[in-house]
Amino acid sequence: MKRQLRSKYGFLIVVGMILLLFAYTTTWAKNDDKDIKKKEDITNEVIREISSEAVLVGDTVTVEYRLSLNNILDFGKGPNINSYKTVQWSLDFNEKIPDGLKVESISINNESTVSHTLKYNSSSRTLAGKVNVICGKNELQSCTKHFDDSFYETVTVKLTADKPGTYKFNSGTISYSLTADHSGNGHGSVKHDRSINLTSDQIGDSLLLVEELNIQLPTELELYLNDIGNINAELSTTKATIPKDVKLKWVIDDSKIVKQTSAAKQSLSLEALEVGTTTIQAVYVHSNKYESKSQPVTVKVKLPNLAIDSTDKVLWVYQNKSGSLVKQQAVLNLTQLVEDNKVVNNPFDATWEVNSTALSIVSSQKSAATVQAEHGSTGNVSVIASLVKYPGQTNTSLIEVKEYPQRVATPNVVLYMSNSPYEYPVKFWPETSNVTEYGLTVLEGTDVLKVKDGVLTLLKPGIAKIGLVTENVDRFFPKGDGPEVISQTFYVRVKEGTDPNPGTAEPAIDFY
Structure with a gap:
C-alpha cells in the first residue's frame, strides 16, 4: 500500500516538473521574441565607424560597417548562442560615397562565414550589394571564438580624400533581414525574424x-x-594631424631679385640679388599631388641707408696774419647702414659731387671725401654722395662757406643836406666775400x-673824417689763426642844398 502511494506521488511529481519546465520554456521564448521585435534602439545593430573625424587631403580613411549580432540577440539575457540552430543575416547596402572621396578597396573580416556582392559604382558613387552571414549550430562557435564571444562581422571600405571639404554620409540606406532559428528543447523551434530599413544617418x-595644410607666412x-x-x-590645421616631416616647396616669382640658398623643414634662406620687389609662396604637395599654398609674402630688396658724418659745417676762405691765403678743408665720412644702424660689411662704391x-x-673714395672751400657762398652748399650703380640712393651734407674780405673799398663822398643817401656804400674784395659786417666811427x-x-x-655842412673797421671773427678761431681785421679811413663833405644828381657817384676829390 505504501509502495503504491510512493509510486503514485512520484508520477505526479514528474508530471508537475514537466509542466513547469514547459511553461518556463514557452514564456522564455515568447519574452525573448517579444523583446527582439519591439526593440527600439536599433542603431547599434549596424554601426558605421570612420577612422578619424578629420584628415588631410591625400590621406587614407577607413570606414567600417560593424554588423553586430549580439546587439540583436541579447545573449546576456536570453539563451546561450549555442541554442540557435541557424542564424541567417542578410544586409542590403546602398551607401552613397560623397564626391571628393575615392574608394580604394572593400573587404570583410571573415570570409569563411560571409559572402557578399558589394561593388562600387564610380558613376553613381554608390556602394551597393548584399552581405550575407550564415551560421549553423555547429558553426556558431567557430564564428565567435575569434572575437571573444562577441559575434560581429565587419565590412571595411578604404577611401582616399581627394580634395578638402566636409563630407556627409547621409545619402543612402542599409536594409537587413534576420532569421534566427532557436531550438526550444524539443518543444518546437522559435524563429527570431525581423526586417529593418536604416538610413545612413542612423548608423x-x-x-x-x-x-588642406594651412601654411602661414609673414x-x-x-x-x-x-x-x-x-x-x-x-x-596648422583645424582638427587633422600635421605630418611629422613636412617638406615645403618654395616658389619665387622673380628669381632675379632673390634666390633660394637653402631650405630645411619649414624654413627658407634667401640671398638678395637685385633691388626690387617680388613674392614668394610656400607649397605643400599632398600625397595625391594636391597642393596647399600659403598666401604670398612680399619680399622687398632695398639699398642700405646712407649717412654722412662731418664735424665741420662751416669752412672759411681768408688771408691769415702772415699774408697767406687759407682755404679750409673738411673730411666727410659716408656710412652705409642696415637694420639697427649696423654698417654693411662690404660697402658699395659711391661718388661725390657739390652743387x-x-x-x-x-x-x-667709396666711404669718404675731402672738400675744400673756394669762395664765399650765398647759402649752404650741398655735398651729395650717391651709390655708383644706384644713383637714386643718395645722402646730402650741408656746408656753409664763409669768405673774409682781403680788401675794403672806401672812397670819399659828397653828401647834401637834402635828398642825399645817408647809408655809406662800402665795397669788399673779392666780390664773393660774404663776411661783410663792419663798424664806422666819426x-x-x-x-x-x-x-x-x-x-x-x-x-650841418662841413667835412668829417670817418674810420671803418671790418668784423672781428676771432671767436671762430680759438687757436688765433684767423684773419686780421681791416682798418681804414675816408672823408665825407656835407654841402648845403639838394643833391643835383641823387644816387650818382661823384669822383673823389681832395677835400683839403
Whole structure:
C-alpha cells in the first residue's frame, strides 16, 4: 500500500516538473521574441565607424560597417548562442560615397562565414550589394571564438580624400533581414525574424572633415642688397594631424631679385640679388599631388641707408696774419647702414659731387671725401654722395662757406643836406666775400655828422673824417689763426642844398 502511494506521488511529481519546465520554456521564448521585435534602439545593430573625424587631403580613411549580432540577440539575457540552430543575416547596402572621396578597396573580416556582392559604382558613387552571414549550430562557435564571444562581422571600405571639404554620409540606406532559428528543447523551434530599413544617418559616424595644410607666412620681408634672409612657415590645421616631416616647396616669382640658398623643414634662406620687389609662396604637395599654398609674402630688396658724418659745417676762405691765403678743408665720412644702424660689411662704391663752385672735392673714395672751400657762398652748399650703380640712393651734407674780405673799398663822398643817401656804400674784395659786417666811427667832425648802426646822419655842412673797421671773427678761431681785421679811413663833405644828381657817384676829390 505504501509502495503504491510512493509510486503514485512520484508520477505526479514528474508530471508537475514537466509542466513547469514547459511553461518556463514557452514564456522564455515568447519574452525573448517579444523583446527582439519591439526593440527600439536599433542603431547599434549596424554601426558605421570612420577612422578619424578629420584628415588631410591625400590621406587614407577607413570606414567600417560593424554588423553586430549580439546587439540583436541579447545573449546576456536570453539563451546561450549555442541554442540557435541557424542564424541567417542578410544586409542590403546602398551607401552613397560623397564626391571628393575615392574608394580604394572593400573587404570583410571573415570570409569563411560571409559572402557578399558589394561593388562600387564610380558613376553613381554608390556602394551597393548584399552581405550575407550564415551560421549553423555547429558553426556558431567557430564564428565567435575569434572575437571573444562577441559575434560581429565587419565590412571595411578604404577611401582616399581627394580634395578638402566636409563630407556627409547621409545619402543612402542599409536594409537587413534576420532569421534566427532557436531550438526550444524539443518543444518546437522559435524563429527570431525581423526586417529593418536604416538610413545612413542612423548608423553612427556620418561626418568627415578633409583639410588642406594651412601654411602661414609673414606678410612682408625686407632685405638689403647682398644680404641673407630667412622666411619661416607656421603650419596648422583645424582638427587633422600635421605630418611629422613636412617638406615645403618654395616658389619665387622673380628669381632675379632673390634666390633660394637653402631650405630645411619649414624654413627658407634667401640671398638678395637685385633691388626690387617680388613674392614668394610656400607649397605643400599632398600625397595625391594636391597642393596647399600659403598666401604670398612680399619680399622687398632695398639699398642700405646712407649717412654722412662731418664735424665741420662751416669752412672759411681768408688771408691769415702772415699774408697767406687759407682755404679750409673738411673730411666727410659716408656710412652705409642696415637694420639697427649696423654698417654693411662690404660697402658699395659711391661718388661725390657739390652743387656750387664755393666748394670743390679734393679727393674721394667709396666711404669718404675731402672738400675744400673756394669762395664765399650765398647759402649752404650741398655735398651729395650717391651709390655708383644706384644713383637714386643718395645722402646730402650741408656746408656753409664763409669768405673774409682781403680788401675794403672806401672812397670819399659828397653828401647834401637834402635828398642825399645817408647809408655809406662800402665795397669788399673779392666780390664773393660774404663776411661783410663792419663798424664806422666819426674821427673828426662830430658836429657835421654822426653814425648809428652803420648809418650816417647829417647835422650841418662841413667835412668829417670817418674810420671803418671790418668784423672781428676771432671767436671762430680759438687757436688765433684767423684773419686780421681791416682798418681804414675816408672823408665825407656835407654841402648845403639838394643833391643835383641823387644816387650818382661823384669822383673823389681832395677835400683839403
